[in-house]
Each structure stands twice: as C-alpha cells, then as structure tokens.
Amino acid sequence: MAELPHFGHRLKTLRLERGMSQAQLAGDGMSTGYLSRLESGERRATDRAITYLATQLGVDADTLTQPAGGSLSEALAIAASTPSNADMSPGILRAVDEDEQTDPAARWQALWLLDSVTDAGLEPGRLQELVELADAIGVPELRVRARVRRARRLRGRGAMDDAQTLAAQALDIAVLESLSTFDRMAALLVLISVEAESGSVDAATRHVRELEKWLPEAAPTQAAEALWTAAMVSARQGDFAAAKARLEDALALVAGQDDLSLWQRLRAAAIAAALQMTPPELDDARRWLAEVEPAVRLTGTPLQRDELLSLQAYLAFQEGRTADARRMCDELLHNENLGLSYRDRVRLLALDSQLKILEGDAETGIATLQQLGQQATESKNLALATQLWQSLATTLAKVRQV
Structure with missing residues (x-):
C-alpha cells in the first residue's frame, strides 16, 4: 500500500486534464466513493488501485507515484547554485505559481526562500500556506519555523493578537518536541517582542529570564538578537541603563563580516532605542549612525x-x-514605494505631526497624534501607543516654552 502525499492531487489533475468525471475514471473497477477519498488524501492507494487508475488514465504508474520534476524543483536547484547577490525571486515565484503542488516539502522550501529574499516578505495568504504546508509535512522544526516567520511578519504589520498566538504555538511545539536551542530561542524571541510591544511586560520579563538560560548554547548571531530583545524589554520597564548595556553587548557579538544584515539591523535598533530613552542618548545615536x-x-x-x-x-x-527633520520626513512620506513596517510608518506620521505642531499647525498635528494613539491602543500596540502619547505631551511642552 503506497503512502504518497502528492498522489491524490496528481490523480485529480490528470483526471481533469482528460475531462473525465470521477464515475468515468472509476469505471467498473472501483467505487466513486473510494476514488474521491483517494483524491482528497483520506485513503492511501494500493498497488492494485494505482495500476488500475494508471491504465484508465493511459499513463505509466510512475506518473502517478513520482513527484513531478517540473519547474519548482528546477527553480530550487537554480536558486541553490545562484550567487548570493543575485535576485532569484522571479524564477522561484513563477515556479510557485505554476506548481501543481505535488511535493509539499519543495513548495515549502520555495515559499521560505521567497519570504527570505524580499524586504516585505510574502503576502499574508502565502505565509499562511507556509504554516499549513509545515503542518501537512509534519516535521516539528518546519512547524516552528513557519510560525516564527509568520509571527514576525504579523508583528511588523501591527497584528499583535495573531502574532502572539502563532509565537506561543511555536514555543509549545519546540518544547514538546524537545527541539534544538536554535528553535526554542527563535520562538521565545518573537514571543517576547510581541509581548513587550503589546504591553505584557511582566510576561515578557518572565520569558527573558527563560531566554537567558539558553544564551550559553546560542550561536553569536542568535545571542545578539536575544540581547537586543532583552534590551527592548528593559527599555519598556524604564530601565534604560540595563537596556543600553544589553545593546552594547549585542553589538559587540556581531561583526559586519559575519552577518552584515544583522549587523545593520542591530545598529538600527540601537539607534532607535537610544532616541526613545529618557532623556535621549544622542551621543550614542550619532556614533551608531556614523557606523552604519x-x-x-x-x-x-x-x-x-x-x-x-x-x-x-x-x-x-x-x-x-x-x-532638516522636515525635509527628510517629507522625502519619506512622498515615497510611493515606502517599505517601512507598520510601527515605523506610525512613528514617521507621529514625527510629521510633531513638526506640524511646532510649525504652527497645532490643530492638525494634535488630531493626528491622538488618532494614531487611539488606533495603536485598539490594535494592542500598547508600547507604541505610549510613545505616541508621550510624543504629543513633549511636543506641546516645547510649544509652551517658546
């Protein structure tokens, strides 16, 4: 008896290509109910059934039992041998669109690569498919990694509830399946960041303590991300000295030649944190900006x-x-292809509003900040909401001083 995850889909595709109904394909050799269960994947095909159906379809049995070696496999092979600085996404995207979905593992790999090589990542539907494919394949590591990836993207888009649900699922799977330090920490990292952003600072702090237990076993790049995440939690607690110390430790762990992308991301995060401290650490922000x-x-x-x-x-x-702030703010706001995340877009609009207040258009600036703060509160981006209300208060204080 053959257990072939692609069999049902391939069988249905060949039947429809030939314009046959299930009754016509089943003929006198099997029931349409059994054929329907084969196509849906509810039943495994016996060798006898495979031989019979292949004869009915006029193909070799191998056509039904072997995954198609079509464009998706070819695109993945090409991607694996493509220089790292070349754009391989168009070929993979075209292959995914044309894929018959006969090999879930290959499709998962293709979607993962697509999400990795584009700034904005996959569209939400494709990210959900990544999770569903991982569940269908049943490999715990893939189930965790798909959920972590989708949770990160959802967090970036401001969907905190869904992000937290997926992150918690990822952690549960990693613990239940006794997965590696890498997968446990990856799940913890995204869960902590979502908790901190949504205002669950106590839960985030508990998870930071759990995260710190794994630091001695972590690779330098993941340890740096862990310290960066812990620094964010310290900042939410108002402990800016601890936040700064953790950021400095994180920055020291990753050199540009090791992982340039992470090196840049860490410094960007450090700059943002320095500017949000009370009072802002301007010297540190200038230094890190000059580096990056x-x-x-x-x-x-x-x-x-x-x-x-x-x-x-x-x-x-x-x-x-x-x-200068106005000139740069306008340049960003007039960029039709602006790729900033939800949080960064909101912060940019907040800066625009602060500038409007200082420029004399207080009514518009105040109204926009209030609206942004309310939206952030309703979407449970409570850390962001707090920053917005603080921005309004400090800007109004500056106006009164003038």
Whole structure:
C-alpha cells in the first residue's frame, strides 16, 4: 500500500486534464466513493488501485507515484547554485505559481526562500500556506519555523493578537518536541517582542529570564538578537541603563563580516532605542549612525535606506534641527514605494505631526497624534501607543516654552 502525499492531487489533475468525471475514471473497477477519498488524501492507494487508475488514465504508474520534476524543483536547484547577490525571486515565484503542488516539502522550501529574499516578505495568504504546508509535512522544526516567520511578519504589520498566538504555538511545539536551542530561542524571541510591544511586560520579563538560560548554547548571531530583545524589554520597564548595556553587548557579538544584515539591523535598533530613552542618548545615536550609514548607502536595500533616513530624521528632530527633520520626513512620506513596517510608518506620521505642531499647525498635528494613539491602543500596540502619547505631551511642552 503506497503512502504518497502528492498522489491524490496528481490523480485529480490528470483526471481533469482528460475531462473525465470521477464515475468515468472509476469505471467498473472501483467505487466513486473510494476514488474521491483517494483524491482528497483520506485513503492511501494500493498497488492494485494505482495500476488500475494508471491504465484508465493511459499513463505509466510512475506518473502517478513520482513527484513531478517540473519547474519548482528546477527553480530550487537554480536558486541553490545562484550567487548570493543575485535576485532569484522571479524564477522561484513563477515556479510557485505554476506548481501543481505535488511535493509539499519543495513548495515549502520555495515559499521560505521567497519570504527570505524580499524586504516585505510574502503576502499574508502565502505565509499562511507556509504554516499549513509545515503542518501537512509534519516535521516539528518546519512547524516552528513557519510560525516564527509568520509571527514576525504579523508583528511588523501591527497584528499583535495573531502574532502572539502563532509565537506561543511555536514555543509549545519546540518544547514538546524537545527541539534544538536554535528553535526554542527563535520562538521565545518573537514571543517576547510581541509581548513587550503589546504591553505584557511582566510576561515578557518572565520569558527573558527563560531566554537567558539558553544564551550559553546560542550561536553569536542568535545571542545578539536575544540581547537586543532583552534590551527592548528593559527599555519598556524604564530601565534604560540595563537596556543600553544589553545593546552594547549585542553589538559587540556581531561583526559586519559575519552577518552584515544583522549587523545593520542591530545598529538600527540601537539607534532607535537610544532616541526613545529618557532623556535621549544622542551621543550614542550619532556614533551608531556614523557606523552604519556607509554600509547602508553602499550595500543596503531600499527598505534599509528608508529606515536609515527615518532614523536621521528622528535624530535631527531631537537635536532641534527641525528644517532638516522636515525635509527628510517629507522625502519619506512622498515615497510611493515606502517599505517601512507598520510601527515605523506610525512613528514617521507621529514625527510629521510633531513638526506640524511646532510649525504652527497645532490643530492638525494634535488630531493626528491622538488618532494614531487611539488606533495603536485598539490594535494592542500598547508600547507604541505610549510613545505616541508621550510624543504629543513633549511636543506641546516645547510649544509652551517658546
């Protein structure tokens, strides 16, 4: 008896290509109910059934039992041998669109690669498919990694409830299946970041303590991400000294030649954290900006360049260079291809509103900040909401001082 995950889909595809109904294909040799269960994957095909159906369809039995070696497999082979700086996404995307979905593992790999090589990642439906494919394949590591990836993307889009559910599922699977340190920490990292953003600081703190137990076993890049995440929790608690110390430790773990993307992301996160501290750590922000700016300008993606410009705008605002902040803010807001995450877009709109208040359009600026704060509260982005209300209060205080 053959257990072939692609068999039912391949069988149905061949039947429909020939314009046959289930009754016509079943003929006198089997019931239509049995054929329907074969096509849906509810039943496994016997060798006798495979031989009979192949004869009815006019194909070799291998056509039914072997995964199609079509464009998806070819695209993955090409991607594996493509230089790292080349764009392989168009070929993989085309192959995914044309794929007959006969090999779930190959399709999962293709979707994973697509999400990895694009700044914005896969569209929500494809990310959900990544999770469903992992569940169908049944490999615990894939189930965890798909959920972690989708949770990260959802967090970036502001969907905190769904992100937290997926992150918690990923952690449960990793613990239940006794998976590696890498997978346990990956699940913990995204769960902590969602908890901290949504205001569940006590839960985030408990999970940070659990995360720290795994640090001695972690690779330097993942340890750096863990320290970065722990620093974010310290900042939410108002312990800016601990946040700064953890950020410094994280930055020291990763050199640009080891992982340039992570090196840039860590410094961008450190700059943002320094600017959000009370009072802002402007010297640190300037120093880290000076380190990362040349690399981003030389090798950065459009998203990384947008993020850098937004950080420069925030620094200019904190330094009182409102004209420079306005120029950079307008450049970003007029960019039709702006790729910033939900949180970064909201912070940019908040900066625009603060500038409007200082420029004399207080009514518009105040109304927008209030609206953004309310939306962030309703979507459970409570850390972001707190920052927005603080931005409104500090800007109004500046106006009163003038």
